[in-house]
Amino acid sequence: MRVLCPGCGSVAIIGKTNRLSLAHADLYCSCSDPECGHTFVTNLSFSHTLSPSSRTSSAIVSELARALSPVQRQQLQQELNLL
Numbered sequence: 001m002r003v004l005c006p007g008c009g010s011v012a013i014i015g016k017t018n019r020l021s022l023a024h025a026d027l028y029c030s031c032s033d034p035e036c037g038h039t040f041v042t043n044l045s046f047s048h049t050l051s052p053s054s055r056t057s058s059a060i061v062s063e064l065a066r067a068l069s070p071v072q073r074q075q076l077q078q079e080l081n082l083l
Ligand SMILES: [Zn+2]
Pocket: 005, 006, 007, 008, 009, 010, 031, 032, 033, 036, 037, 038
């Protein structure tokens, strides 16, 4: 990922990343142009999902399966065996 200096448009160097959460980080940057010398903080943040995480989907399926009664679980198992 390239960060451009908002002052002059040159490539900036990310010196430090302050991760605030899994979805947000502050990037401490400095412009690579010595004549500019701009240092600044820019944000990196999650926007939206295009395809859900299979880890999340698996966890949801496991939780749902655990919530079923033994009979329902057995029925589900038989249905899955047909796939
Ligand atoms: Zn600059």
